[in-house]
Amino acid sequence: MIRSGEGLADGGTTEAEVAIVGAGAIGVALAVRLSGRIGRIVLIEAGGTRFKPAHNLSFFKAEEIDDPRHAPTELYRRRMLGGTTSVWGGRCIPFDPEDFAPARDRPGWPITFAEFYGHVPDALEFLDAGAPDFSATTALPNLPLPLEWPNSDLALHRIERYSKPTDVWRKWGKNLARSRDVTVIQGAACTAVLTNAEGTCAAGLELKTFSNRRHKVVAATVVLACGGLETPRLLLASRGSRACGLGNERDLVGRFYMTHLVSSADNVGALRFAAADTARAFDFSKTLDGVYGRRTILLSPEARRRERLPNIVFRPTRPPMDDASQRDPVLSMLFLVRSLLIPPEYARSMVAKLGSVPTSQAWREHGRIVLSGIPGLMRFGADWLMRRVLATRKLPSIFLHRKDGRYPLEFNAEHMPNEDSRVLLGNDTDPFGMPRLVVQWRFRDTELDAICRAYRVLASALARSGLGEVQLEPDLPYSVQRALVPQGGHHIGTVRMGADASVGVIDTHGQVWGTHGLFVAGTAILPTSSFANPTLTAVALAFRLAEHLIRRQTSAGQALTAASAPSRSGGAVLLHLSCNELEPKRGSVNLLRNSRFCMFPQIAGPTSNCSAVSRRNPPSSTKAMTRILNSPGYGPCIGQPSGESMR
Numbered sequence: 001m002i003r004s005g006e007g008l009a010d011g012g013t014t015e016a017e018v019a020i021v022g023a024g025a026i027g028v029a030l031a032v033r034l035s036g037r038i039g040r041i042v043l044i045e046a047g048g049t050r051f052k053p054a055h056n057l058s059f060f061k062a063e064e065i066d067d068p069r070h071a072p073t074e075l076y077r078r079r080m081l082g083g084t085t086s087v088w089g090g091r092c093i094p095f096d097p098e099d100f101a102p103a104r105d106r107p108g109w110p111i112t113f114a115e116f117y118g119h120v121p122d123a124l125e126f127l128d129a130g131a132p133d134f135s136a137t138t139a140l141p142n143l144p145l146p147l148e149w150p151n152s153d154l155a156l157h158r159i160e161r162y163s164k165p166t167d168v169w170r171k172w173g174k175n176l177a178r179s180r181d182v183t184v185i186q187g188a189a190c191t192a193v194l195t196n197a198e199g200t201c202a203a204g205l206e207l208k209t210f211s212n213r214r215h216k217v218v219a220a221t222v223v224l225a226c227g228g229l230e231t232p233r234l235l236l237a238s239r240g241s242r243a244c245g246l247g248n249e250r251d252l253v254g255r256f257y258m259t260h261l262v263s264s265a266d267n268v269g270a271l272r273f274a275a276a277d278t279a280r281a282f283d284f285s286k287t288l289d290g291v292y293g294r295r296t297i298l299l300s301p302e303a304r305r306r307e308r309l310p311n312i313v314f315r316p317t318r319p320p321m322d323d324a325s326q327r328d329p330v331l332s333m334l335f336l337v338r339s340l341l342i343p344p345e346y347a348r349s350m351v352a353k354l355g356s357v358p359t360s361q362a363w364r365e366h367g368r369i370v371l372s373g374i375p376g377l378m379r380f381g382a383d384w385l386m387r388r389v390l391a392t393r394k395l396p397s398i399f400l401h402r403k404d405g406r407y408p409l410e411f412n413a414e415h416m417p418n419e420d421s422r423v424l425l426g427n428d429t430d431p432f433g434m435p436r437l438v439v440q441w442r443f444r445d446t447e448l449d450a451i452c453r454a455y456r457v458l459a460s461a462l463a464r465s466g467l468g469e470v471q472l473e474p475d476l477p478y479s480v481q482r483a484l485v486p487q488g489g490h491h492i493g494t495v496r497m498g499a500d501a502s503v504g505v506i507d508t509h510g511q512v513w514g515t516h517g518l519f520v521a522g523t524a525i526l527p528t529s530s531f532a533n534p535t536l537t538a539v540a541l542a543f544r545l546a547e548h549l550i551r552r553q554t555s556a557g558q559a560l561t562a563a564s565a566p567s568r569s570g571g572a573v574l575l576h577l578s579c580n581e582l583e584p585k586r587g588s589v590n591l592l593r594n595s596r597f598c599m600f601p602q603i604a605g606p607t608s609n610c611s612a613v614s615r616r617n618p619p620s621s622t623k624a625m626t627r628i629l630n631s632p633g634y635g636p637c638i639g640q641p642s643g644e645s646m647r
């Protein structure tokens with residue numbers, strides 16, 4: 001069911017077992033996964049179905065950002081159902097095992113890589129990014145191999161996968177609207193998390209609407225999924241029981257703010273392939289399972305360990321579109337249409353000179369280049385129309401093949417956790433009375449040095465391999481410093497996971513240390529940033545949290561079932577079976593929704609292994625229950641259930 005905040009009773013309450021704040025990728029993933037398995041769920045979203053730039057500005061604008069390289073906080077986020085997936089690029093890469101391990105200049109994660117990776121297949125499916133195959137050899141077998149023999153410092157076999165890109169609300173909104181146990185409240189912002197007087201137990205949420213209607217959600221389990229900037233803001237602003245905000249006794253909320261350290265369109269150095277055709281190996285291509293993928297240029301883990309380098313990816317790319325000297329009609333056309341057709345976040349990252357206003361001479365020059373290349377532009381336009389505008393699965397970006405085989409090289413590097421890099425509350429407030437953020441984004445000089453070292457390792461490895469030559473600017477540190485900007489849409493680490501309350505805000509399951517029942521999900525919880533775009537990893541961890549919540553609820557429920565089970569049947573039957581509950585249209589959803597069975601997953605994989613506990617009239621044997629589960633009313637169970645009787 002979907003309700004408008006303005007339709008809620010002023011001063012009234014809504015009760016639920018679980019309340020989730022934020023209907024972006026993470027909040028929707030949680031609601032979809034929990035639906036039918038945990039009781040009543042309320043999903044609260046401040047925005048509505050349409051993007052309203054003025055609302056973004058008035059609610060998300062920061063009071064102060066002390067580094068001009070950091071984008072305004074109202075950019076790169078969307079206050080609406082589906083959140084930022086309404087504009088995201090869809091690049092999906094899981095974090096690496098090395099991102100979880102401690103390194104010299106940062107701690108590791110308190111959970112293992114395996115605990116996370118088990119949920120990646122489900123996250124890929126949720127985001128429409130295909131199978132968990134990130135090897136170019138098997139996923140893109142038709143692309144030419146860039147290297148005849150392996151080079152120990154280079155890793156060229158990995159690919160990044162792309163979502164359609166899927167707007168999670170468009171994909172899942174109808175299901176959530178139809179769901180009997182999910183209530184989506186749109187157009188109501190959560191202004192505080194409510195707890196008991198001591199702040200030790202979550203109790204619910206305070207909501208406000210534009211017309212100043214106030215409403216309470218009462219729930220013992222609360223999950224904050226409002227994004228990497230809004231989640232710390234909400235925790236810090238929830239001062240009802242603790243003056244420092246929730247989870248902030250050790251002043252950790254908002255600290256360790258990471259983005260990624262990336263090059264602006266004014267890239268660093270260039271890669272000239274020895275054979276111009278080699279560039280094809282780095283173009284976007286459809287994988288065997290039909291999604292777009294692209295080969296990446298990475299340094300091997302051994303080279304990174306030896307040279308003490310961050311996790312970093314390099315990509316051959318296109319020159320900035322404001323550079324008329326390229327005399328490229330496509331770039332010049334992009335320059336001319338950017339303010340009309342390209343969302344501001346993308347237009348911003350495609351120009352070398354941030355903030356400069358193009359002169360009339362620049363307009364004339366680009367206009368002339370466009371006119372000189374009309375036939376080529378028509379071919380490009382037709383291809384773009386077919387593969388991007390009209391296609392459901394869209395070509396992720398433009399890779400312009402260059403006759404001379406020379407491509408500017410962009411980098412996308414891990415940003416190290418740094419306690420001085422932080423967001424905190426300012427004095428100004430937004431229209432709902434919530435304090436605005438102050439952003440103090442920081443990186444260390446050692447990180448600049450490490451990026452320079454990584455370029456040099458890449459240059460010598462590529463030269464040795466014969467693949468091509470990296471042409472570096474004479475003053476590399478200056479070029480890196482000039483090009484470096486924070487990745488606009490990646491807000492990471494502000495509510496990080498830690499093995500204990502002295503190093504993190506949340507525990508290994510996502511529960512805020514010291515506040516039972518208050519959980520956090522999303523990019524905010526990642527203790528390291530990797531080079532990888534964070535959404536796939538955050539969705540995988542959201543599924544992990546969903547399983548935890550279901551298990552937690554089920555243990556309580558089981559105790560209840562055992563106590564109240566009819567003696568005639570002798571108790572409940574616990575079954576282990578496989579069923580894929582992610583795909584909304586599959587029959588197994590019936591099974592999950594049916595009140596006779598309480599389902600909970602055990603290990604995630606391409607399909608999830610689930611357990612089912614009968615709640616009412618439990619059948620006397622596993623065989624009997626298997627028969628029921630496979631009957632038409634319940635939809636298919638994949639694989640043969642095996643079971644044990646719980647007496």
Ligand SMILES: Cc1cc2nc3c(=O)[nH]c(=O)nc-3n(C[C@H](O)[C@H](O)[C@H](O)COP(=O)(O)OP(=O)(O)OC[C@H]3O[C@@H](n4cnc5c(N)ncnc54)[C@H](O)[C@@H]3O)c2cc1C
Nearest residue numbers: 022024025026046079083084089090091190227489533535
């Ligand atoms: C241009 C662009 C390109 C990107 N490309 C990629 C990419 O290729 N790959 C990738 O991995 N990532 C990419 N990202 C990042 C990606 O979009 C985000 O990581 C992801 O969408 C975050 O999802 P989320 O659910 O955590 O947060 P959000 O999408 O921000 O959703 C949070 C939701 O919570 C709501 N909300 C916030 N506060 C409150 C409140 N107090 N009360 C009620 N509701 C609230 C918001 O309105 C919003 O709808 C990109 C981002 C941008 C801007």
